[in-house]
Amino acid sequence: MPIRVAAEPTFRAVLAGTTRAQIGMWVCSGSALVAEICAGSGLDWLLIDTEHSPNGLESTLSQLQAVHGYPIVPLVRAPIGDRIIVKQLLDLGVQNLLIPMVDTAEQARDMVAAVRYPPLGVRGVGSALARASRWNRIDDYLARADDTISLFAQIETTDAVANVAEIAGVDGIDGLFIGPSDLAASMGLLGQQDHPDVVASVEQCIRTVATLGKPVGVNAFAPGTAARYLAAGAHFVLVGADVAILARASEKLAATFIRPSSGPADDSVPRLSY
Template structure:
């Protein structure tokens, strides 16, 4: 007899089951090893990114497998709100999806349909072939698939901010995540995600979404900014990224041990590859 498998709780379930804000980090390296290290950190959730990171289906699958079994919830950010990409990521076992650049309620409805089977949606049926159902080892997967998936959309432009109440009201959207970097660019403040106008807009988004009964999340690497958004009611916050942690820590090592005015090996002493 095959082993029957239970579906993992979704991020929607986790958020609904605790009053404490969930603290997480990006996994952008494309490395399953790094993802596993981060999974054991004690953080609440990881965002495996396929939009701005060197990730495809195979590397995303490897990272989901690497973090499985750790007390942490993985979300996967898709590269774009495309039905085929959503279907592929769901089938390989991504239970929690974040869709970038959602500006309208209609776009949100399209994504809600993309994660659901007919008659409620348009997700293609391939459960017998897919890790999502553990190859039909999750009992009644087709009938219960909605319970195993949570869907979050990203607010990143002034248009999205203007439409945020309508987006939050869409059935099937489990939460909204605000991206201050792209929002700042949309506001004509490129690279100034901590500008007072951007921060005020993010805080207003958090309050609006929260008032509508949906959880709001945000990206905030600066501790003071993260604390401010938490105080405004953010329920899930990304406070770092694997590649950023490595970059800053390696720079600190260099600054600590390489003194100003010193040099490395002479150029001629550096081995050069032959081609």
Template sequence: MPFRLAPDATFREALAAADRPLAGMWVCSGSPLVAEICAGSGLDWLLVDAEHSPNGLESILAQLQAVNGYPVTTLVRPPANDTVLIKQYLDLGVQNLLVPMVNTAAEAAAAVAATRYPPHGVRGVGSALARAARWNRIPDYLARAGETISVTVQIESTAAVDAVEDILAVDGVDSIFLGPSDLAASMGLLGEQEHPDVRDAVERCLRAARAAGTPAGVNAFRPDAARGYLEAGASFILVGADVALLARGSEALAAEYTAGGSTGGAPAGY
């Protein structure tokens, strides 16, 4: 039985169709059940993280299956800009990648090449074995796979900020995403992701993206920071994380009903 080409719309298509900035959250627990709860929240998109979270191939697959059919777009962040990992993620059926720590145009081009079959890239061919092609049930998948994939690259260092115009010019980069926490660290401002110099660097990238006609997003958990970046032109934003919501919510219960409660204090970053 043949299947249609793309099981879901790409993040590129979701951004193009939106009449407002898209709001999303991190999914970091590794739990398909938690991912499914988040998928039904009404948010526009989810980011399943494998850079700083306990997610391997099996748990990513289970989460993709759990959120399938919900009205939400799912991105996955690999732990590195690695051709082999990206190949495995794509074969699992990941359609939307957020590639971390992209510092140069060459690194951005490498990320795009990892998502394309030869002669346009270096993705290994294994569609008969892959969920992405529904085990060769999607007609012409090899010829049209690029239509099913979007690439967002993460700008999170001073080097990346300096190279942002060149990164935006790379064919196949569908959007950029600003990471203020790592950017702050690279500026010698560890834990100060809302420092004015960090904000200025983020807003410089937002302006560059707007000039290039490329959507740009930002990670911002504090509502005032999120609103500020939206006013500065962000097309999409991450405003929370499953694990952070559970941590803060459980601390609030402890503070209300026990003598001690959490002694962790306010988080230094996100």
């Protein structure tokens, strides 16, 4: 007899079931080992990125398998809002999907159609072949697939900000996530995601979406900025990334233990002798 399994709770359900903001981090290394380390951190959620990271279908699958069973929710960002890519990610078993660069309600509706089976959408039917249904070991997967998937749209441009209420109002969009870096670039402020105009735009989006009753999240690595967005009402926030943590920590090690060539000797650092 095959073992019957149940789908994991969606990020939509997690957000609906808590009054505490959910704190997470990016996983951009493409490493299942690193993803598993981060999954045991005590954070609430991970964003496995396929837009700006060396991730394909195989590495995304490996990371989903690595974090499965840990008390953390994986959200996967697609590289682009494309129906075929969405179908492939869903069939891998991605339950929580983030679509980047959603500028209009029309784009949002197209992505809702991409995650739903006919007659409500256009998702291709391959459940017998797919990890999503655990190869038909999830009872009535086709009939209940919508209950196993949550869909989030990313707001990253001035056009998206102008249309944020309409995007949030699309049935089937479970929440919005704001990307201040690309938003800053769209505003002519490249690399200045902490600029007052960018911050004000993000905060306005948070208030607008929250008023409409949808969860809204934001990327904010600087602790002060993250605290400000949480105070503004953000429901979920990314506060770091695996690759950034490794880069800064390794730089700190180098600064601590390697003497600058032009500086004085630091006798406090022990030297190894062979």
